[in-house]
Amino acid sequence: MNNTLSNTSIKCVRDTSVTAVVFPCLYSILFIVALILNSLAAWIFFNIPSTSTFVVYLKNVVVADLLMTLTIPVRVLSDAGVGFWQLRAFHCRYSAVLFYITMYISILLLGLISLDRYLKIVKPFGKCSLQRVRVGQILSAAVWVIMLSLALPNVILSDQPPAVSRGKLKCSSMKSKAGLLWHEGFNYFCQVVFWGTLALMAVCYTFISKKVYESYKASKSRSHAASRRTKAKVFVVVGVFFICFAPFHFARVPYTLTQTRNTAGQCQAQNALYIAKETTLWLSATNVCLDPLIYVFLCKVFRKRLTATLCRKPLHHSMESPTATSTQLEMSQVALSTRLPHNGMP
Numbered sequence: 001m002n003n004t005l006s007n008t009s010i011k012c013v014r015d016t017s018v019t020a021v022v023f024p025c026l027y028s029i030l031f032i033v034a035l036i037l038n039s040l041a042a043w044i045f046f047n048i049p050s051t052s053t054f055v056v057y058l059k060n061v062v063v064a065d066l067l068m069t070l071t072i073p074v075r076v077l078s079d080a081g082v083g084f085w086q087l088r089a090f091h092c093r094y095s096a097v098l099f100y101i102t103m104y105i106s107i108l109l110l111g112l113i114s115l116d117r118y119l120k121i122v123k124p125f126g127k128c129s130l131q132r133v134r135v136g137q138i139l140s141a142a143v144w145v146i147m148l149s150l151a152l153p154n155v156i157l158s159d160q161p162p163a164v165s166r167g168k169l170k171c172s173s174m175k176s177k178a179g180l181l182w183h184e185g186f187n188y189f190c191q192v193v194f195w196g197t198l199a200l201m202a203v204c205y206t207f208i209s210k211k212v213y214e215s216y217k218a219s220k221s222r223s224h225a226a227s228r229r230t231k232a233k234v235f236v237v238v239g240v241f242f243i244c245f246a247p248f249h250f251a252r253v254p255y256t257l258t259q260t261r262n263t264a265g266q267c268q269a270q271n272a273l274y275i276a277k278e279t280t281l282w283l284s285a286t287n288v289c290l291d292p293l294i295y296v297f298l299c300k301v302f303r304k305r306l307t308a309t310l311c312r313k314p315l316h317h318s319m320e321s322p323t324a325t326s327t328q329l330e331m332s333q334v335a336l337s338t339r340l341p342h343n344g345m346p
């Protein structure tokens with residue numbers, strides 16, 4: 001088999017009989033839920049001043065999630081085959097790229113959040129430079145700039161006249177040789193980003209859960225059920241992250257190779273990998289709904305603020321004060337890692 005970069009996968013007609021029906025439905029549901037949850041999260045978050053790195057990262061996650069949500073309608077129409085091939089070309093060149101970039105920005109920010117929680121235990125009084133708000137803002141900006149600039153060639157090098165085979169345009173068919181090379185290389189880079197972040201999260205949360213256990217032992221708590229609950233909450237973050245993103249990263253490499261290498265004659269395998277990639281990508285996209293649940297609704301002060309907003313109840317005076325709000329937000333999140341007697345966990 002000739003293993004050089006080539007666009008021979010174009011010859012294999014993509015079977016979209018299932019995907020053109022199932023995925024537009026699944027993404028439409030996701031879009032509605034994600035839009036509601038993230039708009040609400042954004043509205044609440046932007047009423048909280050950025051007084052800690054934690055809030056800075058969360059705000060960035062909300063922005064990335066909202067942007068990703070906004071790309072979903074184009075994906076739905078393009079997958080359903082509604083509109084001209086130009087819509088599919090727009091999806092391939094711009095919208096899908098933005099979708100992927102925001103996904104990896106969220107992944108990196110979730111990694112930074114884990115590191116931040118870990119540092120909060122090691123240095124509870126914020127003496128480390130990584131815990132400074134300014135540093136958090138710079139790191140967040142760096143994540144955006146790096147991901148946007150590295151993904152830009154995916155847009156620029158998708159400049160070939162698309163090969164529309166029976167109306168089904170493959171994004172890779174719009175790429176030049178250099179475009180295919182960048183697409184493949186950048187996908188390897190993204191694999192490193194994901195598995196690296198997962199490893200970082202596993203280390204941080206293992207340490208956090210150890211501290212939770214020690215603090216229970218120290219306080220001689222007899223409430224084993226409560227202890228188990230807190231540990232479970234700590235691992236929800238890593239668990240959800242793994243379940244959402246790992247399947248996609250297993251499927252992505254072989255699928256990318258079918259896009260960039262000579263796999264002519266393996267049309268069935270190409271189509272099977274396409275379905276695997278689309279299914280696991282949808283699973284990854286569900287993270288856009290789970291981020292607000294994990295990082296917003298597990299926070300007691302945030303939940304109170306949300307309840308107050310929804311029920312239009314005036315908040316207690318101390319919670320209205322910006323300093324008190326952010327401090328309490330921090331406290332209840334730290335409670336995920338250190339269940340201190342004065343924490344605000346439920």
Ligand SMILES: Nc1ncnc2c1ncn2[C@@H]1O[C@H](COP(=O)(O)OP(=O)(O)O)[C@@H](O)[C@H]1O
Pocket residue numbers: 091092093096097098100101151154155158169170171172183186187190
């Ligand atoms: N990790 C990524 N980051 C940024 N852009 C990406 C990433 N993976 C793929 N892309 C780009 O998104 C577009 C759609 O890619 P892909 O989903 O592989 O195509 P298809 O829908 O034909 O399977 C392409 O322009 C591709 O280069």
